[in-house]
Amino acid sequence: MNSLKLFRFTSISEGISLLLLFGIAMPLKYIFEKPLLVEIVGMAHGILFIAYVLFTCVFKFKENWKIKDFLIIIFSSLVPFGTFYVDKKYLAKIKA
Template sequence: MFKWVSYIEGISFLLLLFIAMPLKYFADMPNMVTIVGMAHGILFVAYMLFVATFFFNKTWTFKTALLATIASILPFGPFILEKKWLSHAEPPAC
C-alpha cells in the first residue's frame, strides 16, 4: 500500500511542479494549482502517515524514515527511494 501511495504522491508532486505551476503563471490558469495542489496535499499527508506508522511500529529505522521524509520533498524522490533503498529492504507490513 505504501508503494502505491508513494508513487501517486510523487506523480502528483511532478504534476504540480511541471504542469500546474507553469499553467498558472504562463497560461493564467490558477485553478490548476488549486486542484492539483489539494490532491497532492492529501497524498502527502497519507505518505507521511505511512512513514510515521512504519517508524513508530519499529518496522523502519530512523535512517529509513528520515530518507523517506527527505524524498517526499524532492522531485522524483519517492521513485528513487523505492528503487535504491526500499527495494533492498524487507517490505513493511501494511
C-alpha cells in the same frame, strides 16, 4: 489491499502529483494565468503528502527503521523523484 501495497501506491502517486504540480500546473498558473489546475492538483498532492507522511510514521515502527532511514524517507517526499527512489530502495524490499 494490504498496508504495504497501499503505502507503495501512495508513494508513487505522491511523486507523480509533485511532478504534475511543479511541471505542469505551476507553469500554467504563472505563464498562462490558469490557476484551476493548481487548485485541483494541489489539493490532491496535499492529501497524498499527508498520507505518505502518516504511512512513513507507521512503517518506521512496523519495520524498525533507523532514524537516518526514516528521515531520508520523510524528506524524499519534498524532492522531485524522491518517492520513486524510496519505493525502489526501501519499500520494494519489505516482505509483505
